[in-house]
Amino acid sequence: MGINVDLTVVWAFIIAFAVFMYVVMDGFDLGIGILFASFKVGEERDQAMNSIAPVWDGNETWLVLGGGGLFAAFPLAYGVVLTATYPLIIAMLLGLVFRGVAFEFRWRDPRHRALWDIAFSLGSFIAAFAQGVTLGAILQGVQVENQAYAGGWLDWLTPFSLLTGAGVVIGYALLGAAWLIWKVEGSAEAHARRLALWAGAGTLVAMAAVSAATPFLQFEYWKRWFDMPGVLATAQVPLLTGIVAFLFFRKLRGGATAAPFLLALALFALGFAGLGISLFPYIVPDSITIWDAAAPERSQIFMLVGTAIIMPVILAYTGWAYWVFRGKVGTHGYH
Known part of the structure; x- marks a missing residue:
């Protein structure tokens, strides 16, 4: 039994790591899509697209790993969560399909480039918003009876889930703007810097709103955040968030290029840590723990x-791709 508990925790961290990698790596190219319409047609938009051309499809590897890992390691949670959020998952996948198709066709079908640009922006927004609403739906809890979803088709649709959906859209916009500051040049960089200022402020407001609302969703959340002596540890998350936010705006105004993106990633990491504090050890809040949902021990060992x-192979080729395509990008590709 001891090894089963250990393996289950290990798998929980593997899935959490894969989800986090997807959020931060696909988040910035979804963010670029969300902001795309605000860039001028021509050089600015071409630079934005070229900055993610070598990496955008590889980033989505982590979505497959996270979703596939959840199905294999925690099949009960996979069944419950997907049943509760099917409309959102379908919307997210359709959004990803539209943006992927638009990404390729805008270069090969110049006559309809304006249409493909709209599809790219709209697909990015839908995918990001669906992910955020899914997060809110999980946080607020789903109705479970006899280890199966027992709620309605639209139980996920609440003011809180809409808030988290908007928060993820704004947060991805921040990542996208910060990435462009690092990767593009000229008027596109100046515009991205202005966008990052507003998106950074919006992200902090969204994080504060979600953080303030979450403890009131379930009493367990309140206890995890505010009971003594645990509050001495959990209080470090908002403290560090304030410090990172201060450094972000300072570096942004100071003209730094790489630092704003790295600090934006740190903000997301702190937000993810906050989610972990709220949820652990539940994978379906207040209904199913990671041990309740875990696959048999032999299956966990085999998959591990x-x-x-x-996973090291994925990390290696991802790191290599980012290293090869380092530096600023112009209209015709990387320098």
């Missing part, structure tokens, strides 16, 4: 061997 081989 494969993951120990595959």
